[in-house]
Amino acid sequence: MNANRRKQINPVHLSSLVRWLLVALFIGAGGLFFVYIKNQQFALAEEIRQVERRIATVRSQNETLLARVTEFSSRRMLQQRIAEGFISMKPIQDNVIARLTPPVQASEDGVLRTAFNEGIRQ
Amino acid sequence: MRWTARTRTGLACAAVALVFTAYSVRLVELQVAKHQEYAQLAAEKHTMRQVIHARRGLIFDRNGELLAANVPVRTVVADGSHVKDPAALAKVAAPYLDMKEEELRAKLTSGRKYIVIRHELAEDKALALWKALQDAKQRGLYFEPDAVRTYPNGQMLGHVLGFLDHEGNGIQGVELTMEKSLRGRDGYRYIEHDRTGREIMLYRGQEEPAGHGLNVRLTIDMGLQAILEEELDSAFRDLRPEMAVGILVDPNTGEILAMANRPCFDPNRPGDARPEQMKNRAIVDMVEPGSVFKIVVSSGALNEGTVNEKTSIYCENGAFAYGGRILRDHHGYGAMGVHDILVKSSNIGSAKMALMMGDTKFHEYVRRFGFGERTGIKLPGEIPGLVHPPHRWDKLTITRMPMGQSVAVTPLQMAMGMSVIANGGRLLAPQIIRSVEDSDGSVVLNEPPKVVREVVAPKAANFVSEALSGVVGDGGTAQLAKVAGFTVAGKTGTAQKVSPAGGYAQGKYVVSFVGYLPQENPRFVCLVMLDDAKVASNLNYGGLVAAPVFSRIGERAARYLDLVPCLRAEPAAPLALRGQKEERTN
Numbered sequence: 001m002n003a004n005r006r007k008q009i010n011p012v013h014l015s016s017l018v019r020w021l022l023v024a025l026f027i028g029a030g031g032l033f034f035v036y037i038k039n040q041q042f043a044l045a046e047e048i049r050q051v052e053r054r055i056a057t058v059r060s061q062n063e064t065l066l067a068r069v070t071e072f073s074s075r076r077m078l079q080q081r082i083a084e085g086f087i088s089m090k091p092i093q094d095n096v097i098a099r100l101t102p103p104v105q106a107s108e109d110g111v112l113r114t115a116f117n118e119g120i121r122q
Numbered sequence: 123m124r125w126t127a128r129t130r131t132g133l134a135c136a137a138v139a140l141v142f143t144a145y146s147v148r149l150v151e152l153q154v155a156k157h158q159e160y161a162q163l164a165a166e167k168h169t170m171r172q173v174i175h176a177r178r179g180l181i182f183d184r185n186g187e188l189l190a191a192n193v194p195v196r197t198v199v200a201d202g203s204h205v206k207d208p209a210a211l212a213k214v215a216a217p218y219l220d221m222k223e224e225e226l227r228a229k230l231t232s233g234r235k236y237i238v239i240r241h242e243l244a245e246d247k248a249l250a251l252w253k254a255l256q257d258a259k260q261r262g263l264y265f266e267p268d269a270v271r272t273y274p275n276g277q278m279l280g281h282v283l284g285f286l287d288h289e290g291n292g293i294q295g296v297e298l299t300m301e302k303s304l305r306g307r308d309g310y311r312y313i314e315h316d317r318t319g320r321e322i323m324l325y326r327g328q329e330e331p332a333g334h335g336l337n338v339r340l341t342i343d344m345g346l347q348a349i350l351e352e353e354l355d356s357a358f359r360d361l362r363p364e365m366a367v368g369i370l371v372d373p374n375t376g377e378i379l380a381m382a383n384r385p386c387f388d389p390n391r392p393g394d395a396r397p398e399q400m401k402n403r404a405i406v407d408m409v410e411p412g413s414v415f416k417i418v419v420s421s422g423a424l425n426e427g428t429v430n431e432k433t434s435i436y437c438e439n440g441a442f443a444y445g446g447r448i449l450r451d452h453h454g455y456g457a458m459g460v461h462d463i464l465v466k467s468s469n470i471g472s473a474k475m476a477l478m479m480g481d482t483k484f485h486e487y488v489r490r491f492g493f494g495e496r497t498g499i500k501l502p503g504e505i506p507g508l509v510h511p512p513h514r515w516d517k518l519t520i521t522r523m524p525m526g527q528s529v530a531v532t533p534l535q536m537a538m539g540m541s542v543i544a545n546g547g548r549l550l551a552p553q554i555i556r557s558v559e560d561s562d563g564s565v566v567l568n569e570p571p572k573v574v575r576e577v578v579a580p581k582a583a584n585f586v587s588e589a590l591s592g593v594v595g596d597g598g599t600a601q602l603a604k605v606a607g608f609t610v611a612g613k614t615g616t617a618q619k620v621s622p623a624g625g626y627a628q629g630k631y632v633v634s635f636v637g638y639l640p641q642e643n644p645r646f647v648c649l650v651m652l653d654d655a656k657v658a659s660n661l662n663y664g665g666l667v668a669a670p671v672f673s674r675i676g677e678r679a680a681r682y683l684d685l686v687p688c689l690r691a692e693p694a695a696p697l698a699l700r701g702q703k704e705e706r707t708n
Contacts, residue, residue, distance in 0.1 A: 045323030056267070060194040060245045067193040067272055074274035075187070075348055 168314045169327070175267055176306030179335030181283060181296060183344045184377075184556055190283055190297070193272050196248035196265040198240040202233040204319050205262030214258045218251035219243065230262070239263065242270055261318060271297075273389045278351055279342060281402035282381055282501065282554065285389040294400065295389075296338060296554065299500045303558050303567075306335035336566055339556045341377035346370050346646075349678045350380040354650075357671045358384040361655040367404050367533045368671075369649040370679065373541035373638060375571040376550030378499070379646060381534075405497075405504040408530035409632045409651070412615030412664065413599075415526035416472045417543055417586055420460050422487030423475040424582035425547075429460055431585055435471050437463070442470040445517035449473055460585070465592040467599045467614065473521035481512040481520050488523070490577045491539045492549050493531050499552045507531040526617055533634075537649040540613070540636040543590065544644040547583035549574040587611050591641045594669075603637055603669035605676040607687025611644075612637020612672065614664030619654060630654045635668035639676055640688050648675055 071077065081087050152160065181190035198219060205211055208230035216223040219240045229237055243251075248265050255263060271286045284295020292298040292305075312327030350368045358366050363384075370380040383403045387395030401407065423429045440454030451468050463471030476484045488494065494509030508530040510519070515528075522528040531539075534552060542549050551572040558567035577583075590611035594603045600614045612635055619630035634651040638644040650668040657667060680687075 041324050042322075045326075049321060049323045057245075057249060060267070061249075063192065063194045064245045067191050067274075070188050070191050070274045071272070074276075075344055076275045076278060079348070 168316075169312055170315065172311050172313050174309035174311060174330075174332040175269070176308050176332040177334040178269065178271065178290065178306065179300075179304040179337045181304075182337060182339045183342045183347070184340060185343065185345075186339075187344045188274060189279060189340070189342075189344070191272050191274065192269040194245050195242045195268050195270050196245065197238065197268045198243050198248070198251075199264050199266055200230055200237040200239050200262050201235055201264065201319055202230065202237060202262070203235055205230050207260070210258070211255075211260045211262055214254050214260055215239075215251060215263060218247055218254065242268065264319070275344070276390060277386045277388045279344075279347055279382070280387050280389045281383050281400070281404075282340070282342065283389055284502075285392045294392075295402070295501060296340065298502045300338050300555065300558075303336040304338060307333040309333070334561055337559045337561065339559060341372075341379065341553050341556045342381070343379045345682050346679055347380040347382065349682060350648075350675055351382045353671055353675045353678070354382050354384055356674075357650075357652060357655075361652060361657060361667060363652040363655040365403055365407070365653045367407075367649070367651040368675070369404055369533060369537045369647075370675075371537050371541055371552065371647045371649075373544035373550075373644050373647045376538070376541065376552050377556070377571070378552055378554050381554075402501060402503065404533045405499060405501055406532070408505060408507045408532050409653070410529065410617040410620060411526040411531050411536055412617035412632070412634065413467045413469075413525055414536055414540070414613045414615035414634060414636050414664075415529065415531075416464060416467065416524060417540065417590070417613055418487055418491050418493075419472050419475045419479070419484060419524040420464055420589070421543060421547075421578045421582050421586045422484060422490075423479050424460065424585055425487075425578040426479060426483060428478045428483075429475060431461070432459065434459055435463065435474050437468050437470045437474075440470070442473065442521075444473070444521050447518060449521055461589040461592060464586065464589040464613070465595075465598050467593070469525040472524035476520050476524040481515060484520065484523070485509070485512045487577075488529070490549070490575060491542060492574065493529065493535055493539065497532075497534055497538055497552050499534065500555050504534075505532060507535055526615060530620075533649055533651050536615075536634070536636055536651075537647055540638065540649070541647050542577045543583050543586050544611070544638040544647050545583075546580040547576060547578040549577050587641060590637070594637065598665075599663075600635060600637070600665040600669040602665060603635055603672045603676070605639055605673055605680060607689050608639045608676070608680055608685070609641040609688060610637050610639045610673075610676060611641040612669075614669060615651075616662070616664045629659050631659075631662045633662060633664040633667045635664050635672045637672055637676070639680065640685065642688060645683060645685060646679060648672055648679070650675065 078087070082089065178192055180188060180192070183189055208227050212223050212227035212230055216226045219226065221240065226239065229239060243265075251263070252265065255261065269290075271290070273280070273283055273285075280295075282295050284292055284297035286297055287293045290305075292301040297304065309330045309332035311329035314322045314325040314327075316322055350370055354366050354368045357363070366384040368380070368382045369378065371378055381402075381404050383401070385399045387399040392400070424431075429435070434457045436457045437451060437455040439456060440451040442449040449470055451466075451470050453466070455462075455466060455468055455471070458466065458468060458471055460471075460475070462468075463475070479487075488509055494507055496504050496506045498504075510528070515523075519528045538549065538552055551574050553569055553571070555569050557565050557569065559565050588611075590613055591609050592598050593613055594600050594610040600612055603610055603612055603614075615632075615634040615636070617632045617634075618626040619632050621627040632651065632653045633655060634649065636647065636649045638647040650671045652668055652671075655662060655667050661667070
């Protein structure tokens, strides 16, 4: 083979090929990583959205229940229930009261008291 | 030209360069020159300003009992451009929305971007509908958060609390006067959504959180309010007056402890109420106060030194000719002191005290007691009443006004006027708002008691107070106002009802009793007023109609407040002994 023909042979420069392949791989991997991160962000954002929705739902349910509890425990409802006979109020019987000091009766000093503990409180 | 390889290559390159230049020019035009325009278009299509609704503040009584709350609901809206199959969507959604399928389908097929389908859908129903839509793979319906105001106690305290209009603005009561604090400030966030209408969280933009409304704590004590309302209800049922008003005030601070009117309404359903049911008559109605007004002339005359504790005034044996007319007392009395004039409620004695004071001085005391001016209570629609200046008085006014005629006052002014006597002579501004608090309970605004003015010296006030306890004692006009175990002070009022046609309505009376207890250290002032109670004319007096209502309220309120009785008990004789005693007396 003469020298001219030998010159036309294009040798493969492995080092530069590897370099360019690495650059391409790096760019490709960067692109894929970007897409992966972006997808991750979307997925996380979607999760946040779902969690936000759940929190909002739970908060609303909580407020609804609180309003219902307030309604059921309201003075109007309690009075209605007493009137209907569902609940009733009975005076506490003397035999179930544990006293630290004996009560002062109105007959002893002639003073009416609305509660037996007034003497102690004073 | 020779089409050499070089020429052809050059032309091809030039053509490609031209094409790319054209693309580049277009790209620059789109990205730079028309950036603003297209960004705006994109934003309009995908970006929206989402409102974050502020939660309205709650209303509590002084002990923390909840009086006004919010129930979360949803407003169901549809985006016509997202609805693929209106018929299928209507079939799924109609049962949850309590709508007819055809009606819903008609709404959905309009194709508009924002169609309000249903207001105030309960939260649990909205959740169930959302799940049903997910299962049926239907889209196009969206749920916007909203809330409705609810008043757990119904009619109780309705006039004070007020209510909201359909846009959530307070239009009566505390809801109106405290609107600024209760309302809060809506927030917002800019969001982008995809073509299905779902928010793209990643592109969530600027956000301003909502500033929730502040909570308002009233001076009202619901325990006392319940007592007042029950007794007022009972009186309204038994005596069938046109209206009834009850007020409980702490005379030492001016705090309104309870306020009730009949007829009343349920603020949960304001649409069902007639206008006259919605009037808070304690502040928007004016009446002639009747004899309650005698406390003004007596304390004024004592304070000015016009009379003293020992001054004796001749009461003309029940008929006093003045200004061409005869002023009469219920019974004929001779000479009486100020104490007895109040106890016996002598019109002539009161008129003579006013004459001794002179019209200017008497008018000055009427104004110093707060009559003729708004009390400034934080409730809407308060009127000042009507007190004419002396230059507009006729000859008889000076004798009529001391007994509560020729003057018009609101029930609240009467209660605050009596508080002047109860607290030793100071006029306090009535308070309905105790504090304003944020959501974690920190006090943002506190309302301390406010003394408007010193009306009379404590000595004069105490003397009148002593006399007013005689009104409830034996020989007084309000013996039925007694409360077992306590010294009660108070004054009855019986005024002829003013006719809208002019003059007085025959046989119609506005009767009232304003009193307080314990007289030595008053804990509350209570006003009871009944307009045109359906009782016989000869029984329609404040002492016979309003005083017993006061007595029942006073007794229950004293028990509720755990007041220590100050009077010695009057031991009741055992039944067996009582029977023997009765036999002997017979």
